[in-house]
Amino acid sequence: MTSATKxxxxxxxxxxxxxxxRSVVHLLALKPLTMxxxxxxxxxxxxxxSKHVKVLENASLVKRTVVGRVHTIQLAPENLTKALDWISIxxxxxxxxxDSLEDIIKKD
Amino acid sequence: MTSATKxxxxxxxxxxxxxxxRSVVHLLALKPLTMxxxxxxxxxxxxxxSKHVKVLENASLVKRTVVGRVHTIQLAPENLTKALDWISIxxxxxxxxxDSLEDIIKKD
DNA sequence: TTAATATTTAACCATTTGGTTGAATATTAT
DNA sequence: ATAATATTCAACCAAATGGTTAAATATTAA
Numbered sequence: 001m002t003s004a005t006k007x008x009x010x011x012x013x014x015x016x017x018x019x020x021x022r023s024v025v026h027l028l029a030l031k032p033l034t035m036x037x038x039x040x041x042x043x044x045x046x047x048x049x050s051k052h053v054k055v056l057e058n059a060s061l062v063k064r065t066v067v068g069r070v071h072t073i074q075l076a077p078e079n080l081t082k083a084l085d086w087i088s089i090x091x092x093x094x095x096x097x098x099d100s101l102e103d104i105i106k107k108d
Numbered sequence: 109m110t111s112a113t114k115x116x117x118x119x120x121x122x123x124x125x126x127x128x129x130r131s132v133v134h135l136l137a138l139k140p141l142t143m144x145x146x147x148x149x150x151x152x153x154x155x156x157x158s159k160h161v162k163v164l165e166n167a168s169l170v171k172r173t174v175v176g177r178v179h180t181i182q183l184a185p186e187n188l189t190k191a192l193d194w195i196s197i198x199x200x201x202x203x204x205x206x207d208s209l210e211d212i213i214k215k216d
Numbered sequence: 217t218t219a220a221t222a223t224t225t226a227a228c229c230a231t232t233t234g235g236t237t238g239a240a241t242a243t244t245a246t
Numbered sequence: 247a248t249a250a251t252a253t254t255c256a257a258c259c260a261a262a263t264g265g266t267t268a269a270a271t272a273t274t275a276a
Contacts, residue, residue: 013125017121018234019115036251046253069241069242070252081199087195088192091188144223154222155225155265156266158225177273178221178223
């Protein structure tokens, strides 16, 4: 019970934790796609893909443009940077740790 | 039914999608901790923290050293790099897209 | 050997997740 | 107006998740 999941980083990582959704991001990186075009890429119902897109949208990783009955989805990766930044901190830490370890080893 | 979740990236992103587990990573970035020390940081049962650590371990984000009855957990961030690399691809793409957009705007 | 400590495992529970199908809602074409 | 198309929404389901408590398993200390 973490009370209503406030951290936006949660949304981003949750969104990226599913292979189907990562595929959606991958496809959208090439070009924006309508829902119909997107659904055509998966062996899954329209509704299922629709739900996945909603998860990505909720994490602000994609943006939707509605023209008439056609919904076009495009990448909106500002929040990818948040995830990147978070990971980078620990990645950098690890890198420098490794470097210090190398230094220590070299001093032998 | 994506048949048994094979992609190791799944494990990493799933592991990072929980705020408690990100806190564990944060704590371990400072120094390795025994299970008891780790549990003391959370308002949660030993068993619950134990499960979270297992998720991180499963994603190869932490490593466990057992000495007698004491389990010491430390960061093992090789896999953080995998997540970082994945995100970087799309982040870079976005960055260059933005740059081109700026170029177009400037040409006005 | 007995007791205390460190930890996992098991059984359970409520909620969330990822999928389904079918109905509802708009929009566009005939 | 009617039919076709694009999409969401609702109800449902099975499996996974994140938590609990209680019991089991080592290991160490008295």
